[in-house]
Amino acid sequence: MKTAFVFSQFPCYDEAFMLREMDFLQKEIEYIILSIKKADRDPVVHAAGAALKQKTCYSRLFWSRRVLLANLAAFIASPLRYLKALILAVRLGFPDPEFMGKSLALFPQAVYFAALCRTREIAAVHGQWATYPAVTAAVIAVFNGIPFSFTGHAHDIYLKTAGLKLKMEMARFILTCTRDNVRRLLSVAPALPSDKIRVVHHGVDCRRYPFRPPSFHAGREFRILSVGSLFECKGFEYLIDACRILNEKGVDFRCRIVGGGYLEEKLKERARAAAVGGLVEFTGYQSQEKMPEHYRWGDLFVLPAVTRIHWGIPNVLIEALASGVPVACTPLPSLPELIGNPVCGFTIPEGDAGSIAGLVRRVASDPGVLGEYARRGRRKIEEEWDIVRTSAIIAGLLNDTGTTHNRGQDHG
Numbered sequence: 001m002k003t004a005f006v007f008s009q010f011p012c013y014d015e016a017f018m019l020r021e022m023d024f025l026q027k028e029i030e031y032i033i034l035s036i037k038k039a040d041r042d043p044v045v046h047a048a049g050a051a052l053k054q055k056t057c058y059s060r061l062f063w064s065r066r067v068l069l070a071n072l073a074a075f076i077a078s079p080l081r082y083l084k085a086l087i088l089a090v091r092l093g094f095p096d097p098e099f100m101g102k103s104l105a106l107f108p109q110a111v112y113f114a115a116l117c118r119t120r121e122i123a124a125v126h127g128q129w130a131t132y133p134a135v136t137a138a139v140i141a142v143f144n145g146i147p148f149s150f151t152g153h154a155h156d157i158y159l160k161t162a163g164l165k166l167k168m169e170m171a172r173f174i175l176t177c178t179r180d181n182v183r184r185l186l187s188v189a190p191a192l193p194s195d196k197i198r199v200v201h202h203g204v205d206c207r208r209y210p211f212r213p214p215s216f217h218a219g220r221e222f223r224i225l226s227v228g229s230l231f232e233c234k235g236f237e238y239l240i241d242a243c244r245i246l247n248e249k250g251v252d253f254r255c256r257i258v259g260g261g262y263l264e265e266k267l268k269e270r271a272r273a274a275a276v277g278g279l280v281e282f283t284g285y286q287s288q289e290k291m292p293e294h295y296r297w298g299d300l301f302v303l304p305a306v307t308r309i310h311w312g313i314p315n316v317l318i319e320a321l322a323s324g325v326p327v328a329c330t331p332l333p334s335l336p337e338l339i340g341n342p343v344c345g346f347t348i349p350e351g352d353a354g355s356i357a358g359l360v361r362r363v364a365s366d367p368g369v370l371g372e373y374a375r376r377g378r379r380k381i382e383e384e385w386d387i388v389r390t391s392a393i394i395a396g397l398l399n400d401t402g403t404t405h406n407r408g409q410d411h412g
Contacts, residue, residue, distance in 0.1 A: 001123035001147075003031040003398050004113070004140065006133040010035040010056050011049025013042040014229055016288050017202040017315040018128060021394070023048045024203070024387050028395030032057060032120055034113045036106065036132060043260060046288040059112050070112040074143065085111070085142045092135045092163030099162040103135045110136045114143035122146065124172075124398055130156040134167050141170075149397075151175040154311035157184055165189045168196075173397055177202050178312050178334035200394055202315050203387025209292050209322040211378045214370040216299040222253040222364045225298030225325065227291070227316040230261030235304035235330070237270055241353035242302075244274035246360060253279065253360065258294050260285035295323035299370060300363060303329045307350055313338050318385050321345070321377035326370050328359055344377035 010033050011019055025031065033056040039045075059067055075082045089107045093100025117125065117140055125141050127134030127150035134150040141148035149172045157164065157176070168174055168189045174197045176182060182197050216222060224243070228234040236257060243255050257267070257280065264282060271280040286294070295301075301320035313334045317327045321344060328346040329335055339345030346363075349355045363369055 001029075001399060002121060003029060004034050004117050004120075004122045004125045004137075005031055006034045006113075006125065006127045006137045006140070007036065008129060008131075008133055009037040009039050011039050011042070011045060011052065013044055013046070013285065016046060019046055019049050019052070019288070020203065020205060020387055021391060022052055024205070024391035025395060026052075026055070028391055029398055031055065032117075032122065034116075034136070036109065036136060043285045044287050048288070057113070057116060059109055063108060067108050067112045070115045071108050074111050074115065081143060082111075085139050088142055089135060089139055091166060092138060094162060096160075096162035099131075099160060102132060103163075106132055106136055107139060110139035111143065114140040117144055117146075124149070126150060126398065129153060130164060130167065131160045135163065138167060138170055147172040149173050149175070151177075152181060152185060153177060157181060157188070158311055161188060168192055171196070173198055175200050175394065175397075178337055180334040180337070181312065198393070198397065200390050201385045202313070202318065203390035204315075204318050204322045204381060204385055205387050206322055206382055209295065209319055211322070211324045211374075212296050213324060214299060214326075214367065214374050216364070216367050216370060218367075220252075222251065222360060223297055223299045224253060224255040224360060225258070225294065225301050225320070226256070226303055227258040227294065227301075227319075228303065228314070229259050230257075230263040230267060232263070233306050233309040235306050235351070236263070236267055238304040238351055238353045239302055239356060240267060240270050240274060240276065240280060242304075242356035242360070243271070243276045243280055245353060245357035247274075247276050247279060249357070249361070251357075251361060251364070253364075255280045256283065256294065256297065257281070258283045258286055258291070291319065292323065295320055295325055298325045300360065301325045301327040302348070302356060302360075303327070304348065304350070304356060305330045305332060307332055317345070318381060322381040322385070324374040324378055326363075326373035326377060328356070338380070339377075342376045342380070344373045344380060 035056050035058050038058055089103045093103040124147045125137045127137035130150055130152040138148050165188050179199055185197055246253050271277045307330055310332055320327050326345055328348050330350040331347050
């Protein structure tokens with residue numbers, strides 16, 4: 001079925017995993033993208049995002065002339081349906097006043113998008129987050145009498161949960177990216193049939209991230225890689241402190257932190273104060289097209305994420321494993337799904353720079369472990385995270401006009 005995908009913002013620099021998904025889905029289904037916000041402030045626009053802008057529809061958030069006319073036409077054509085959809089927006093924001101206020105502010109735009117979907121003969125609508133995109137998608141579905149579904153990822157199912165139970169009950173199916181997220185969703189709606197929720201991992205294009213056997217050997221500097229936005233949730237300060245320890249121990253290494261964010265200058269100053277300013281490289285914002293080169297550079301990928309503000313499986317870990325770089329991360333609830341059975345990565349204690357430094361010293365002295373973990377990791381990505389497979393599952397769900405709550409994928 002021709003589908004409309006609702007995003008908070010498309011394209012978005014921090015949502016490269018969604019961009020990959022949309023890029024591959026266009027090979028499988030016909031769709032348009034509805035973007036709640038304009039995409040004009042990101043420091044870097046990935047090439048695939050620029051190409052998909054032609055499929056993306058924008059409107060002003062509040063009362064533009066087009067939005068006003070669409071709302072007047074909708075109310076005149078069916079005042080009862082208009083009021084029903086408005087009441088739904090209120091219910092989807094309850095009991096969070098802030099969430100309700102924003103949902104109501106987005107309502108006129110959702111009505112405009114609903115009219116646009118009718119013009120484009122859209123047969124299904126999917127929200128790409130469980131928050132405002134799902135609210136907008138649900139309103140469109142009510143107006144147009146079409147199936148509604150959504151994807152729940154991270155903070156949108158753990159923090160901003162207003163109306164989540166109702167969205168789950170309304171949805172034809174629900175997508176999420178980890179089995180741990182399924183447990184979370186079922187705790188919100190215990191009576192929901194569990195097979196209404198489908199686990200579909202965030203896929204990676206294995207051709208774009210070709211496998212490179214580990215190349216570290218005695219006599220060469222050990223290369224530590226990390227990737228992510230320079231925010232508190234990534235814990236990069238602990239990685240910098242680990243670099244200080246390694247330097248004091250006389251370890252020959254280099255560290256590269258790929259990404260940008262408001263903490264960049266503060267982290268650089270921390271590196272200088274730790275006397276490792278010349279050993280830690282900050283690349284700033286990078287396009288997706290440059291990422292395979294960075295992964296080829298690294299020997300070990302380290303992400304010292306802060307667990308209380310981190311959910312799901314960080315996509316940078318998936319990209320690293322696809323490239324043949326073993327990973328180390330703090331004990332996020334979903335991490336065992338990626339690096340366990342067979343083991344292809346390391347778990348590091350949160351906020352413990354000494355443990356990071358100790359791990360680097362151990363693997364640098366036994367590079368054979370890196371080779372074995374690299375092969376296991378690549379094999380796991382090919383089997384479970386290949387985007388050709390994951391996008392085909394999503395397309396199949398959207399194309400299946402008979403999909404109901406009792407026709408879901410086994411989420412183990």
